[in-house]
Amino acid sequence: MSDYQLGPCQLYNNTDGRDLGKTEGGVTLNIEESYQTLNTDQDGETPVDESITGTTVTIEANLANISLDNIAFSLKQTVKSDGDGSNYVAVTPNSGTSLLSNSKEICLKPYVDGVATTDESNMILMPKAGIRASLGLQYDDSNQRIINFTMTGYPDSSISGLSIEPCAIFGCSSTTSSVLPS
Numbered sequence: 001m002s003d004y005q006l007g008p009c010q011l012y013n014n015t016d017g018r019d020l021g022k023t024e025g026g027v028t029l030n031i032e033e034s035y036q037t038l039n040t041d042q043d044g045e046t047p048v049d050e051s052i053t054g055t056t057v058t059i060e061a062n063l064a065n066i067s068l069d070n071i072a073f074s075l076k077q078t079v080k081s082d083g084d085g086s087n088y089v090a091v092t093p094n095s096g097t098s099l100l101s102n103s104k105e106i107c108l109k110p111y112v113d114g115v116a117t118t119d120e121s122n123m124i125l126m127p128k129a130g131i132r133a134s135l136g137l138q139y140d141d142s143n144q145r146i147i148n149f150t151m152t153g154y155p156d157s158s159i160s161g162l163s164i165e166p167c168a169i170f171g172c173s174s175t176t177s178s179v180l181p182s
Contacts, residue, residue, distance in 0.1 A: 010116035021065030057153035074133035099130025
């Protein structure tokens with residue numbers, strides 16, 4: 001990775017083997033550690049240590065490509081056919097649906113010289129991304145419709161060769177090269 005970077009990325013759904021299309025407003029990767037401050041009675045309010053209690057990895061994005069495939073992707077549904085060649089996505093309550101069980105393997109590929117990079121060392125992989133959608137399809141004369149969603153990375157123990165359970169992987173190594181798309 002170079003010292004200074006700017007530009008969009010491709011959101012690639014490795015699970016289904018497809019590019020999710022163009023985005024609007026950027027793609028944001030957030031990694032946030034939660035922690036507990038440790039105190040003693042003898043030191044009063046002064047922290048004596050802090051202990052990490054977890055790490056949350058999320059990706060927030062707005063898809064500009066409004067398609068049945070992308071609506072189905074974000075709502076954890078499938079595109080169905082009614083038999084006469086018409087396709088549709090039925091929106092169901094999804095009550096009790098596990099985001100982990102329905103997770104997708106997502107790869108962020110930065111654009112370099114106008115195309116998605118093929119350099120695995122610049123890619124970011126989220127092996128198990130649970131998707132929470134918020135569709136706000138506004139129909140007026142001045143606002144672009146987008147599919148807004150947030151993906152949360154869950155620990156993945158299925159990656160062979162790794163002794164850890166990563167929520168996200170930056171770059172590529174010999175242990176993860178078979179996981180990352182080429």
